[in-house]
Amino acid sequence: MQRWNSWGEAGHDYPLPEHALHYLADLIGPGYPLEEVLLETVSTKVAESRLANHSLVNKDPEVRVCYARGHSFADWLAKKSGQIEMVPDGVAFPESRDDILQLLEWAEQMDCNLIPYGGGTSVVGHINPQAGARPTLTVSMSRLSQLLALDKESLLATFGAGTTGPQVEAQLQAHGFTLGHFPQSFEYSTLGGWVATRSSGQQSLGYGRIETLFAGGRLETFQGSYYLRPFPAESAGPDLKECVLGSEGRLGILSEVIVNISRLPRFEAFYGLFFPDWQAGIAACQQALQQRIPLSMLRLSAPEETETFLRLSDKQNAIRWLEKLLVMRGAKAGRCQLLVGVSGEKAQCHHAWKQLRRISRFYGGVNTGQLIGQQWQRHRYRNPYLRETLWQAGYGVDTVETATQWLHIDSLRQAMEQALRSALHDDAEQVHVFTHISHCYAQGASLYTTFVFRLGETYDITLARWQKLKAAVMQAIVTHGGTVSHHHGVGVDHRTFLPSTKDEQQLKAISALCQHFDPNARLCAHNLLPPNFDILLTTTGPTASDDLSHVLKDTTDVVA
């Protein structure tokens, strides 16, 4: 049974060792947990549904509460405190494309809004019903989870859009294939959700982001059904797939997703390296990417994260041994851990790893073999569970992510970490902040920053702390050349920052597409565009986007 107000199945806990909590208490002070409300209690307070009955729709209050919020920190606070402002008026469980088309029609009759719901794992408010005159119908895609077609020659597979990570892999691996998309939310998130939010998996360096994996599919819209054919490549006008990717439910409901798949790799390994400092680690990653070494993962922890991982590990004997090796080889304070993944044909993996080691040696890297990599692989989906462990100990934890060019990667990290560390100064609260690069590209990389802080004495105080932290770090991101999101999407939480990433003309173009497909704004109108943006829309006359120029300016070397 999935926990209604936390991550994962009941009984799947990942306790932290005693010394880890001491380490945290030393850094930011002892934590005091907050009391939680029971599902039964919340459910009794839910307002009556404003929807009529429908054979596909469940209006049970408990079900409605369970589908009300995602997994942002604010969502957790809402669920744990029971202060859930809005729950959907019903949850539909379509079992076919026809069911979806029927629900779209019914939504017009009912004058209600619709929220497509995959795994409910959004961390930016995508699937949260909004207050308003119209009822909200959440559409769970959970019953559209089958492999529908498999083209083994062309490596194409068609799935129902509600297929979760484990369901995708189980159905493909039975035939000897893999999708290779492993985001941290893998256990619950779905194909449709990945596409709608432009998800990126841990091994995207090898398999590609969902943009690369998404080959086509069907989108059910108020204008009719829309089929994207899976050509390997084409020059037949604008690529509409790229408008469905990241559409965050605003254009229609994805019913079927066609993906590019791979044969199961014959070999796979994850290695751990340590660089003497951040600059050396960055340079090695940059060079590996720019030389196109065919790796499947690069994951570089900055010094604070490297130390935190070493200190929090439950294998302290092994760590002491590792510590000796690292100090002996010159990787002392300031060292950075790099995880390297290779997947595919054995000879190719060996050659790629050999080349990576060559670069690593040049930058003073210390190779510690596969132990750390194996440990990482075993626990690759564990972090969301640790949020609950920390919560029980009285700590809040959240993450924020962005991407930028290599030129800005260092200044952006510093700005983000500084913003978070100082955000609660007025409250005299310390924040433990650490960062890693989760995804590398030839042009730049993502930054994934974790921040741990103490829960307040009340839910309101805790929410205020989190809001200060989030606002401070988002401001740092957009003023230091980062995108509003690298792999979590825009949703409600990032939409006011979107104009720093996409200029006014692009927002207008997206708005025009939304208006075309969903003229009555029933589909997730809260996502993506800044509030009230649509009323800015004009169809004639030039407009200036100069007021954003300070944000948009790129500090590249100008050739004289």
Next chain:
Amino acid sequence: MQRWNSWGEAGHDYPLPEHALHYLADLIGPGYPLEEVLLETVSTKVAESRLANHSLVNKDPEVRVCYARGHSFADWLAKKSGQIEMVPDGVAFPESRDDILQLLEWAEQMDCNLIPYGGGTSVVGHINPQAGARPTLTVSMSRLSQLLALDKESLLATFGAGTTGPQVEAQLQAHGFTLGHFPQSFEYSTLGGWVATRSSGQQSLGYGRIETLFAGGRLETFQGSYYLRPFPAESAGPDLKECVLGSEGRLGILSEVIVNISRLPRFEAFYGLFFPDWQAGIAACQQALQQRIPLSMLRLSAPEETETFLRLSDKQNAIRWLEKLLVMRGAKAGRCQLLVGVSGEKAQCHHAWKQLRRISRFYGGVNTGQLIGQQWQRHRYRNPYLRETLWQAGYGVDTVETATQWLHIDSLRQAMEQALRSALHDDAEQVHVFTHISHCYAQGASLYTTFVFRLGETYDITLARWQKLKAAVMQAIVTHGGTVSHHHGVGVDHRTFLPSTKDEQQLKAISALCQHFDPNARLCAHNLLPPNFDILLTTTGPTASDDLSHVLKDTTDVVA
């Protein structure tokens, strides 16, 4: 001086050896050339410009004729015969973004249409002015050809959109970088044109298609200037870059293009292999791609093309030697030539080539070393010049290209070739047809088919022959699972076939975008969408796309 009615600079000719023309005459009969009209003669007949004077606009009749047509076979016939229905009313030569914005404003005042013009190398009618009440202003981008910014850390370069292939490479190579985009039109085509038509270079397997290389830039539209920031990756809503890619001039005029660049490869080589038959060659390519061997080119000629190349070569001594080797090693009739490129770090290239040889051996491939590859590299941009040589000998030559999944690649090639071979049966004319795979993907490949036929006794008869050939092969493409274009674009010539590739909902979405950015339809309204498609546009109510279902159906294995 660039030839006005043919490819390339005057004096750059590529004569075919005598025996090659005999070979052709044996296959399809002797050719009889048609008489050509002089530029001076055509220019005197040009109607007066309907545009007012403007400091940026040249209204000289000779200039207007030179900018009137591209390089489709029909364009050549128009220029060689002098029967050019429409020439632009003027040609503008902007030198800055401001100039472009000024021209957009002036176009509204003049009530004229605009055609952005890069290298004029379109083969599907993109840059041809259309008859109508409005004057047409062609906007040559030739003076926007500078490297504007270079970020050596992040491998990003910003260019004026009118920069041609040689200008791009010269400016980048001076700093040790390359774009790696080498379409056959390289010598004249431009960055802006590549982006607007979704171009693909000969080494796209290594460097990526223009979609991969296009990182951002500026589009000047009637709604204002639109800036696409070059983030390495992001999940910040729909990717509007992918709507500019393939927009074929309909949304605005690209002024600046930011591209992902690479360091100049330290090693590069092209090898020639021969497979006993087409199936073996296909299987080897498919496996190389699906195993992600990091090659920079794979180019597989079907048997007819392989034989044609061997017979047409001007190195018949070497060919005789090669012939002996091939026969001895079992590659006889039906053999297929594969060109393999590797580019990058030496060790990586050697390893990739080693892996490719392993696959090749498995499928009976014969490695003939680098001679054929070097020959190909030396003449990589020669084919457009051969069109003139054949023209002078009384033959017409054209090419058609598409892409499809591996599952359909064989049936599609057969259908295309059969359609072309039989298209002129009623005229009792033979057509020499041969095909290669120019670009490979894990999911499928492109097909590039060349057809040679005899010119008719008049221009009208010749045009009719070409039209029959083109119609027959396009019909074969869309009914056998091919996309309307893999790298030439849609333009005028393919737009009626577009509904087989993109369904009604997608065409409507593109139409909505065009209407948003260009409400008065001044920008290349002839390109991309089927004629009169815009009037089909409705904004409410579901519509069926079922009438296209026979075309859209994919014949993949359905999982029970």
